[in-house]
Amino acid sequence: MADPGASATPASLRVAPTLGLAEAARRVWDVIAVGAGPAGACAARELARAGRSVLLVDKSSFPRYKVCGSCLNGRVLSALEAVGLGALVEEAGGVVLDGLRLAAAGAEVVLTLPGGAALGRERFDALLVRAAVQAGAEFLPSTRARLGVLGGPTGSFRPLVLHQGGDTESARGRLVLAADGLGAGLLPRALAMTAPASRIGAGLIVDEAPGFYRAGCIHMACGRAGYVGLVRLEDGRLDVAAAFDPGALRHLGGPARAATGVIAEVGWPVPAGLAAGPWRGTPGLTSRPECISAERLFVLGDAAGYVEPFTGEGIAWALTSARALCPLALRAVECWDPAFPALWAALHRRALGPRRLCHATARLLRSPLLTGVLVRLLANAPALAGPIVQALNRHPAFP
Numbered sequence: 266m267a268d269p270g271a272s273a274t275p276a277s278l279r280v281a282p283t284l285g286l287a288e289a290a291r292r293v294w295d296v297i298a299v300g301a302g303p304a305g306a307c308a309a310r311e312l313a314r315a316g317r318s319v320l321l322v323d324k325s326s327f328p329r330y331k332v333c334g335s336c337l338n339g340r341v342l343s344a345l346e347a348v349g350l351g352a353l354v355e356e357a358g359g360v361v362l363d364g365l366r367l368a369a370a371g372a373e374v375v376l377t378l379p380g381g382a383a384l385g386r387e388r389f390d391a392l393l394v395r396a397a398v399q400a401g402a403e404f405l406p407s408t409r410a411r412l413g414v415l416g417g418p419t420g421s422f423r424p425l426v427l428h429q430g431g432d433t434e435s436a437r438g439r440l441v442l443a444a445d446g447l448g449a450g451l452l453p454r455a456l457a458m459t460a461p462a463s464r465i466g467a468g469l470i471v472d473e474a475p476g477f478y479r480a481g482c483i484h485m486a487c488g489r490a491g492y493v494g495l496v497r498l499e500d501g502r503l504d505v506a507a508a509f510d511p512g513a514l515r516h517l518g519g520p521a522r523a524a525t526g527v528i529a530e531v532g533w534p535v536p537a538g539l540a541a542g543p544w545r546g547t548p549g550l551t552s553r554p555e556c557i558s559a560e561r562l563f564v565l566g567d568a569a570g571y572v573e574p575f576t577g578e579g580i581a582w583a584l585t586s587a588r589a590l591c592p593l594a595l596r597a598v599e600c601w602d603p604a605f606p607a608l609w610a611a612l613h614r615r616a617l618g619p620r621r622l623c624h625a626t627a628r629l630l631r632s633p634l635l636t637g638v639l640v641r642l643l644a645n646a647p648a649l650a651g652p653i654v655q656a657l658n659r660h661p662a663f664p
C-alpha cells in the first residue's frame with residue numbers, strides 16, 4: 266500500500282539499522298522493545314541510558330507514516346523536557362499551536378490553545394528512534410516480532426520470533442516491552458478487547474490545502490459520520506486524521522467520502538487531495554487489554570489501552586507510560602518477580618489516571634446534537650474551555 270506521507274518525506278529522516286537479524290539473534294538482550302513509536306523509543310532510550318543492552322524492533326522502516334493528528338500537547342513537551350529532549354520539537358521545526366477551531370451542527374468556535382506544537386509523525390518518531398540509538402539502543406527496523414514460547418534453562422529470558430523479509434530468527438530478552446500500538450498483535454488475541462461500537466481511525470497527508478487551514482490552528486470538524494482533524498505540519502502539508510463510526514464508513518463507501526461529508530457539513534473547504542488518498546486506517550480506537558503484563562513482559566503505550574483521540578493525548582500517554590515503567594523494568598531485568606504484573610497494572614493506572622475526560626468526550630461526540638450545543642456554549646463563553654485545556658496540558662509528577 267502507498268504511504269500517505271511518503272511523497273514529501275525527506276530521505277534525511279531515514280534511520281538505518283544498527284545491526285543485522287543474525288546478530289540480534291546471537292545476543293541475550295536485557296530488554297527487547299517491540300514497536301518504535303513514542304512509547305517503545307522512549308522506553309528504549311531511557312533503559313539504554315541506564316546502561317542496559319536494548320534492542321528496539323519495528324516492523325516498519327523509518328521514517329514511517331502513522332495515522333495521527335500530529336499534535337503534541339503541553340504534556341508531551343514537558344515529558345520530552347524531563348528526559349532531556351526539550352529542544353527536539355523546536356529544532357525539528359514543530360509549528361507552535363495557538364488555537365483550536367471547532368465546528369459542529371452549524372456552530373463554530375475558535376479557542377485559545379496554548380502550549381502545544383504540530384510535528385509530523387514521520388519526523389517526530391524518526392527523531393525519537395535516533396535519540397534512542399544515540400543513547401546506545403540497537404535498532405532493527407523492517408522486522409516483525411511475535412512472542413516465542415517461554416524458555417531458557419532457568420526461564421531466565423522471554424524469547425521472540427523475528428521475521429525480516431524471508432528470514433526468521435529467535436531472539437532472547439530478559440525483558441520484553443510490547444509497545445506495538447493499537448491492535449496489540451504481540452499479546453494473545455483473546456486478551457485485547459475493543460470497546461463495542463468503537464470508532465475507527467483513518468488518516469492521510471495532503472500536499473496542498475486551502476489557505477483557510479492556517480498554520481498553528483487545529484481544525485476540528487464534527488459531523489454525523491464522526492470527526493476530522495486538520496493541521497498544518499512543519500513542511501506546510503496538511504495532516505488529516507479522523508475517527509468514524511464503522512457503520513457510517515461502510516454506508517458512505519470509505520474514509521474519503523466520510524471525511525468529505527463531515528468537512529462539507531460544517532461548511533469548510535474540502536482539500537483537493539482528500540478524495541485521491543491514499544488513506545490509511547486503524548483498528549477500533551477504544552480498546553483495553555485484559556492484562557498489561559505477563560512473565561518477563563510489560564505492555565505500554567496504545568497497546569496497554571487507548572481511548573478515542575479527540576483530545577489528542579495519545580502521545581503524552583505513550584511517553585508517560587514509558588517513563589513510569591522504566592524503574593520497574595530495571596528491576597525486572599535484574600530478577601523477575603511474579604508480583605511485577607500487579608505492580609505494573611497499579612503503576613500504569615496511577616500514571617495515566619482514569620482518563621475520564623477522554624471517555625466523556627468520546628461519549629459526547631456520539632451525538633452531533635450535543636456536540637453542537639457544546640460548541641455554541643463555548644462560542645458564548647470561551648473561558649469555559651480554559652480548565653479543560655489546562656487539564657490536558659498538565660504533566661503528571663514523576664520523581
Ligand SMILES: Cc1cc2nc3c(=O)[nH]c(=O)nc-3n(C[C@H](O)[C@H](O)[C@H](O)COP(=O)(O)OP(=O)(O)OC[C@H]3O[C@@H](n4cnc5c(N)ncnc54)[C@H](O)[C@@H]3O)c2cc1C
Nearest residue numbers: 300302303304324334335336410445446466566567579580
Ligand atoms: C485518528 C488519530 C488521531 C490522533 N491524533 C493524535 C494527536 O493529535 N496527538 C496525540 O498525542 N495522539 C494522537 N493520536 C494517538 C497517537 O497516535 C498514539 O496514541 C501514539 O502513536 C501511541 O504511541 P505508541 O508508541 O504506543 O504506538 P505507535 O505509535 O502506534 O507505535 C507502534 C509501533 O509498533 C510497530 N509494530 C506493531 N506491531 C509490531 C510487531 N509485531 N513487530 C514489530 N513492530 C511492530 C508499528 O510499526 C509502530 O511503529 C491519534 C490517533 C489516531 C488514531
